[in-house]
Amino acid sequence: MILIAKRSRTVLSWAALLIGALVLAVYLVVFDLVSLSNSHPVTIGFEPGEPTSQNEAALVLRKSDYALQYCCTTSTALVPGRNGWARRFTVRPGDTRIKGNFRSELRLLPNPLGGTVWYRVHIFVPNTWQASPTRVIAVQWHGSKDWFLLEPGKYPPLDLAIVGNRWEVTKSWDRRLRTTKTAVGNVEGIRMIGSAPLRRGRWLDWVLRVHWSTTGAGSVDAWLDGHHIVSDRGPNAHRDLIGPYLKLGVYVPGWGYRHTEPAIAERTLLFDDIAVDYGRNPFAMRAASTGVASGAAVPATVSSGSR
Missing domain, CATH: 1.20.5 (Single alpha-helices involved in coiled-coils or other helix-helix interfaces)
Incomplete structure (x- = not known):
């Protein structure tokens, strides 16, 4: 025996x-x-012939530059942009929910943790944009949860949102091997690391340099129209096997988690000339800070709008 x-x-x-x-x-x-390798820059100009798909498998197989996530014919379209074409994203209260919420977005492949990545996004906010306390996420770096550990959805590691008449840059982090539902946003911490006034009726140039890390080695620097408005040091990622991936468009989590807003008929943003790059300073941004916003903890009521 x-x-x-x-x-x-x-x-x-x-x-x-x-x-x-x-x-x-x-x-x-x-x-x-x-995953995108650190030697694979991405440029999206929304010009005719640029491969795209609603099928995320086509993105993984490199048959499209990005994958679209939207519900309706009114959700997205190519429109005149900065120097050619741009892509419009629209969300309306009556839309069918996509992936459980109100969104019209595109996504790219993830970037590995531990690397330094530069992102550039041009955004146009229409003059008709109505101020509201409900967060509208224009750009987010979505976490890649470890599905085999049965992890719940989590607050994005990083996002760029419109709240009222301001832009807010918010990060989250989670160093746990397995994420649970016990924490706010299902992460260890959420912090607003910068803000700027919202300008309507013109193209805005956002540049972010991110070193993705769950430790103190993490960093986020952000420039708006050439002005260095964020300089944050500390953890900014989740402890997942696969790193975060860029999503942009219109995402209104509050409409799904709470309720829509009767006074808001739609949310529309335009995007053009998207770039992901690597190296020391591919976009030639000046390092001098001109008004770095101090970090502030995000109230729990805000952090509930995750994923």
């Missing part, structure tokens, strides 16, 4: 080792497929 028990334990140990090796191999293959 003792010999049989020892053999059983040996078989189980080898089986566990083989399963672990298989899981690691599958992860490495999937990671390579779904």
Whole structure:
């Protein structure tokens, strides 16, 4: 009996080792497929012939530059932009919910944790934009939760949102191996790291330099129209196997988690000339700070609008 028990334990140990090796191999293959390498810049100009899809598998297989997530024919369209074409995103209270909420967005592939990435986004806010306390997320870096650990959805590691008549830059972080639903936004911390006045009726040039990390090595710098408005140091990522991915468009989580706003008929933003790049300073941004906003904790009522 003792010999049989020892053999059983040996078989189980080898089986566990083989399963672990298989899981690691599958992860490495999937990671390579779904992540952008640090030598693969991305440029999106929304010009004719640019490959796109609503099928995220086409994005993973590199058959499209980005994947669209929207419900209706009114949700997105190509329109005249800065020097050519731009893409309009619109969300209305009567829209069918996409992925559980009110959104019209595009997404890119993820960037690995531990790397430094530069992002550039041009955004046009119409003159008709109505101020409201309900957050409208224009740009977010969506976390890639570890589905095999049955993790819940989490607040984005980083987002750029319109609240009232201001822009807000907010980060979150989670260093836990497995995320649970016990924390606000299902993360360890959420902090507003910068803000700026909202300007309507003109193209705005946002540039962000992010070193993605769950430790104190993390950093976020942001420039709006060339002015350095955010300089944050500290954790800015979730402890996931796959890093965050860029999404942009119109996302109004408060409409889904609470209620829509009778006075708001729609939310529309335009985007043009999107770029993801690497290196020391690919967009030639000046390092001098001109009004860095101090970090402020985000109230729990705001943080509930996650994912």
